Amino acid sequence: MKRLLIAPFILIASLSACTNQAIHTDTGGEELDNALGGVVGKQINPNMREVEKHPLGSAKNPVRVSMPVGERDYLARLICKNGEQVSAFARNGSGDLSPYGSIMDIYTVICDTDQGAVEHTVFMDMYHADYVENRPAYEFKALTQK
Numbered sequence: 001m002k003r004l005l006i007a008p009f010i011l012i013a014s015l016s017a018c019t020n021q022a023i024h025t026d027t028g029g030e031e032l033d034n035a036l037g038g039v040v041g042k043q044i045n046p047n048m049r050e051v052e053k054h055p056l057g058s059a060k061n062p063v064r065v066s067m068p069v070g071e072r073d074y075l076a077r078l079i080c081k082n083g084e085q086v087s088a089f090a091r092n093g094s095g096d097l098s099p100y101g102s103i104m105d106i107y108t109v110i111c112d113t114d115q116g117a118v119e120h121t122v123f124m125d126m127y128h129a130d131y132v133e134n135r136p137a138y139e140f141k142a143l144t145q146k
Helices: 002-019 029-040 067-077
Strands: 078-080 088-097 103-113 116-125 140-143
Touching: 067 078, 067 088, 067 103, 067 116, 078 103, 088 116
Parallel strands: none
Antiparallel strands: 078 140, 088 103, 103 116
C-alpha cells in the first residue's frame, strides 16, 4: 500500500522539476530562417519574365496564394471553359520547389462537361502572404469576383 501512495508523489515531484527548468525560446532570425527553409524552401525572387513564359498553374508558374485558405478560395473561384464553376477539387500532395523556392501543392480540379468530368492539374504556391491572383489558371476561362 505504501508503494501505491509514494508513486503519485514521485510523479508530481518529477513534473514540477521539469517545469522549473528554463526553456530556451529565443531563436535568432537566422535560426528561424534556416528552420523554415527546411519546410518552405529558401525564398527566391525569380526572373518573372521567365516564369510568365509558362502557363499559370503549371509547375514552372504555380498560382501564388496565401496559405491553404487562399488555395481553396482561388480554386472555388475558377470558371471552366464551358462557363460553369468547377465541380470539385482535391489536394493530391506536395511537389517539388516552385520557382519562388517554396514547396508546391498539387491539386486536381474537376470540370463537368457534356462529355463527362474533365480533370485538370493545378500547381499552387501558398507562401505568398497578402497576394491574391486574379487571373485564371490555364485550361480555365475566368475567375468569379470575390
